[in-house]
Amino acid sequence: MAEQTPIYIQIHDEMKRKIEENIWKIGDRIPSERELSIQFGVSRMTLRQAIQNLSDEGILERKVGSGTYVANQKVQEKMTGTTSFTEIMLSQGRTPSSKVTSYFVTSPSSSEIEKLRLHEKQQVLRMERIRYADGVPICFEIASIPEYLINHFTKEAITTSFYRILEDEGYKIGRANQTISATIASEKIADFLNIKRGEAVLRLRQTSFFEDGTPFEYVRTQYVGSRFEFYLEK
Structure with a gap:
């Protein structure tokens, strides 16, 4: 029974x-x-x-x-493969947008040299932006990209459809290495994400690779913990 x-x-x-x-x-x-x-x-x-x-x-x-x-449904990212923020939003029926707060080409830091396998004389594009889903701030992102990869792309193309233009150029996007930790929001991050200073945030460090193993992007992102979650799929 x-x-x-x-x-x-x-x-x-x-x-x-x-x-x-x-x-x-x-x-x-x-x-x-x-x-x-x-x-x-x-x-x-x-x-x-x-x-x-x-x-x-x-x-x-x-x-x-x-x-x-x-509860408001959290944005979710499956931790397998490499997927752009825009693709994640669109797949969940959200409208993605972003606000660029800093955008410049510069000499790489030691961590950028290591993660992107650069020579000291090579340069990187370092871009900071706030990313939104349906107008709500989800994360603050610092992305570093080898300058040689994007020197013929426009700023608009890079900030709105970077992964797509890479694929249009014939690049095959492959795996990503990701590290997640917990931290608290600084005054700057709290202001950008419309949360209280000291509120919990998720910090993600990700290096993305082409299928041939060449790294093409190193991203440091801080997500509002109450608006975003990661999930694993085996």
């Missing part, structure tokens, strides 16, 4: 259905625990188990002193 599904799981599934069917929309405050416990005919303890599960899944978001809300 099949074991009956626990009550809190049934409530979890029903609440999730309301969200998926847009009965409760993103950003909506859901009814209070008292109202929901009456509605489902269960104790508040049982109801809290369902809400906690939905919170753990990132579907609901609890705000102290305010209530529980349907």
Whole structure:
């Protein structure tokens, strides 16, 4: 005889259905625990188990002193292969945009020389920008690109469709090495990303390679932790 599904799981599934069917929309405050416990005919303890599960899944978001809300869906990046920010946004139905805060060609730092396998006399394009999804700031990015790769491209092409123009030129984009760590936002980053100074951010360092193993981009990015998540796929 099949074991009956626990009550809190049934409530979890029903609440999730309301969200998926847009009965409760993103950003909506859901009814209070008292109202929901009456509605489902269960104790508040049982109801809290369902809400906690939905919170753990990132579907609901609890705000102290305010209530529980349907969470804004986080932008996700699968940590396999090399995919541009623009492609990630478009694949999730988001509108990508960016604001360039700094753009110049310069001598490479020691880390840029190492990551991009450059000679000291070679130069890099160093570009800083804020990247957005549907107008909401998601991350602040510093990208370093060997100057010899892009000296015949326009600034607009590089800042809006870098990966595409590389592929149009016949380059085959391959793997990426990624390192993630947690840190807190500095005053500059907090201002760029419209968050509080000291708020948690995810820091990603990524070196991207062509299929032949040549590195073509070294990026340091800080993501707003509440707006972005990475996931692994084996």
